[in-house]
Amino acid sequence: GQIEKHGLTNLRIIPHDAKLVLQQMFTSESLDGIHIFFPDPWPKARHHKRRLIQPDFVSLLCDRLKPGGYLHIATDWEDYATHILHVLRNEKRLINTATDYAARPAYRPLTKFEQRGMKLGHTIRDIIFTKIA
Numbered sequence: 001g002q003i004e005k006h007g008l009t010n011l012r013i014i015p016h017d018a019k020l021v022l023q024q025m026f027t028s029e030s031l032d033g034i035h036i037f038f039p040d041p042w043p044k045a046r047h048h049k050r051r052l053i054q055p056d057f058v059s060l061l062c063d064r065l066k067p068g069g070y071l072h073i074a075t076d077w078e079d080y081a082t083h084i085l086h087v088l089r090n091e092k093r094l095i096n097t098a099t100d101y102a103a104r105p106a107y108r109p110l111t112k113f114e115q116r117g118m119k120l121g122h123t124i125r126d127i128i129f130t131k132i133a
Helices: 018-025 045-050 055-064 078-089 112-119
Strands: 031-037 065-075 094-096 125-131
Touching: 018 055, 031 055, 055 065, 055 078, 065 078, 078 094, 078 125
Parallel strands: 031 065
Antiparallel strands: 065 125, 094 125
16 A cells, blocks of 8 residues: 555565565566565574575575665564574675664664564664675
């Protein structure tokens, strides 16, 4: 509804598996930026393998980003934020735009997951890396 309300024409919603969409619908170096806001943290240790932010997925994201493009991830789970930082720091094509966590950019919408996390007293973390040109 917000897309229509604001007359946005430069984005699309694709209700499908993100990995398959990136693999099959986007070519290398075709995206200026990627936003992943509040992915499922899979908090139990035995489920961590199900987390979206894993080295192989980040490698795919980097392939699809243009040089100078950015990857912005937000989470309210401290353990997941630490994991995300570790994975992104180990991707040689990415560089952090902050020392650790970035300030919340004004463009990032307030999501229902963020609101829930704030009510629970969770710290919201924004992690923004750019692809090395």
